[in-house]
Amino acid sequence: MEEGTRKAVMIIIVVVCLTAAGVITYMTRSGGGSALKPGTMIWVKCNNPDCAAEFEIDQKDYLDFIRENAVPGFTTMPPMECEQCGEDSVFRAVKCEKCGKVFFPGTVEGDYRDKCPDCGYSKLESRRKGE
Numbered sequence: 001m002e003e004g005t006r007k008a009v010m011i012i013i014v015v016v017c018l019t020a021a022g023v024i025t026y027m028t029r030s031g032g033g034s035a036l037k038p039g040t041m042i043w044v045k046c047n048n049p050d051c052a053a054e055f056e057i058d059q060k061d062y063l064d065f066i067r068e069n070a071v072p073g074f075t076t077m078p079p080m081e082c083e084q085c086g087e088d089s090v091f092r093a094v095k096c097e098k099c100g101k102v103f104f105p106g107t108v109e110g111d112y113r114d115k116c117p118d119c120g121y122s123k124l125e126s127r128r129k130g131e
């Protein structure tokens with residue numbers, strides 16, 4: 001009887017260890033910094049309220065622009081020139097996977113940076129909850 005209980009406990013420990021190992025492997029694999037592949041498109045949006053143009057650009061072009069135009073010591077991103085209104089007011093934006101709204105990260109104050117102001121979806125939030 002006691003022998004059986006000990007066996008059951010051993011099995012539980014082994015299962016827990018295997019699960020933990022699996023979770024760690026999964027996390028380190030998906031949590032690593034995203035590799036930069038050319039051809040990855042990102043969304044940008046014009047901050048001019050009269051224009052509010054949204055367009056997709058190559059992430060590599062965007063990062064090249066940031067590298068060339070970023071002011072050392074400033075944490076804010078330099079604005080790009082808008083193709084539509086010609087103002088220097090285009091910033092990196094995110095597109096909501098659920099409703100397709102394009103918005104600036106951090107629009108919903110005090111919440112996840114990628115929280116959609118329209119439908120409330122956040123990829124970070126759902127990932128943290130374990131999808």
Ligand SMILES: [Zn+2]
Nearest residue numbers: 046051082085
């Ligand atoms: Zn514009």
Ligand SMILES: [Zn+2]
Nearest residue numbers: 096099116119
């Ligand atoms: Zn949304």
